[in-house]
Amino acid sequence: MGILSRTSYVIRSKINSVLNRAEDPTETLDYSYEQMRDQLQEVKRGIADLTTQKKRLEMQKKRLEENVDKHNEQARTAVQQDREDLARRALEKKKTKMNQIEDLERQISELQSQQDQLIEQKDELQNRIEEFRTKKETMKARYEAAEASSTVSEAMTATGDEFEDVGRAIERAEEQTEDMEARASALDELHQTGAFDDVLSDKDQIDRELEELSTDSGVEAELETLKSDVGGDSGAEADSEPEEVEESELEELEAEVDDNEIDSELEELQEEENA
Structure with missing residues (x-):
């Protein structure tokens, strides 16, 4: 041919x-x-x-x-x-x-x-x-x-062309739905761990670490003050006879101690921030 x-x-x-x-x-x-x-x-x-x-x-x-x-x-x-x-x-x-x-x-x-x-x-x-x-x-x-x-x-x-298109559309919809569900789950997890608070804050990592150190120092200083106060009170009671203290005087003493502790903590925090 x-x-x-x-x-x-x-x-x-x-x-x-x-x-x-x-x-x-x-x-x-x-x-x-x-x-x-x-x-x-x-x-x-x-x-x-x-x-x-x-x-x-x-x-x-x-x-x-x-x-x-x-x-x-x-x-x-x-x-x-x-x-x-x-x-x-x-x-x-x-x-x-x-x-x-x-x-x-x-x-x-x-x-x-x-x-x-x-x-x-x-x-x-x-x-x-x-x-x-x-x-x-x-x-x-x-x-x-x-x-x-x-x-x-x-x-x-x-098996028709139109039904194949419908099948592919359903598959894409399922994939997009799974992606959205995974994203929503991840956002919930981040929200629960507090990651969003860090993201939304204008402080960097150094500022957050300094705040943590300042908080720890204040707590330690307050603890030492309480220990010294408790120790001084115990020695005085051992050397002298116990005296009766009126209830109003005790309240004024507690108020003075609280104000002194707060002032001391504020001064320490200012010194640490200035350093």
């Missing part, structure tokens, strides 16, 4: 494949049915034309037969008047008309035979069209049922 032959074969195969995909069986059946109906109309028109020609010949034959009768009368009248020459001429015309009538009868017979054949063909074609119409409707119903079944099957198995 040469290059041109192979190219032509490939092109024809491609075209045939495209036509097969584009062809709708129901439309093809309807088109074939219309073509057959057009053929039937052509046959009917042919029969009508043939019948018209036959009628014209029959009318012409009738006129010739009238002329034959006329020439018979002319010949009879001429004989009665002893005009044999006129009678002969009338009979000659009669003979000519008779020959024409015979020729017309032969043509009319041929046209009648053709008409009968066309009518028979028309009846046969009409029967075939009716049979084809029944088969066409049956095939269309089967095709539509098969198409509906295929559509339902694709919907059930999700």
Whole structure:
């Protein structure tokens, strides 16, 4: 097979494949049915034309037969008047008309035979069209049922293009939902651990560490003050006799101790911040 032959074969195969995909069986059946109906109309028109020609010949034959009768009368009248020459001429015309009538009868017979054949063909074609119409409707119903079944099957198995797109959309939605859920869980965890407070604060790591050290130092200083106060009170009680202290004086003493401790803690914090 040469290059041109192979190219032509490939092109024809491609075209045939495209036509097969584009062809709708129901439309093809309807088109074939219309073509057959057009053929039937052509046959009917042919029969009508043939019948018209036959009628014209029959009318012409009738006129010739009238002329034959006329020439018979002319010949009879001429004989009665002893005009044999006129009678002969009338009979000659009669003979000519008779020959024409015979020729017309032969043509009319041929046209009648053709008409009968066309009518028979028309009846046969009409029967075939009716049979084809029944088969066409049956095939269309089967095709539509098969198409509906295929559509339902694709919907059930999700193998169609649209259902594949829907499946991919669902997968993307699931992935995005999982991402959002993970993000929300992470944000909740950060919020619970206090990471957001550090992020929102304008203090850096050094400031936070200094605050922690200042807090620890203040606590230690307060603890030492309390220990020294408790120790001094215990020594005084051991050297002297216990004295009764009124309740109002005890409250004033506690207030002075609290104010001194607070002032001491504030001074220590200021010194640490200035250092």
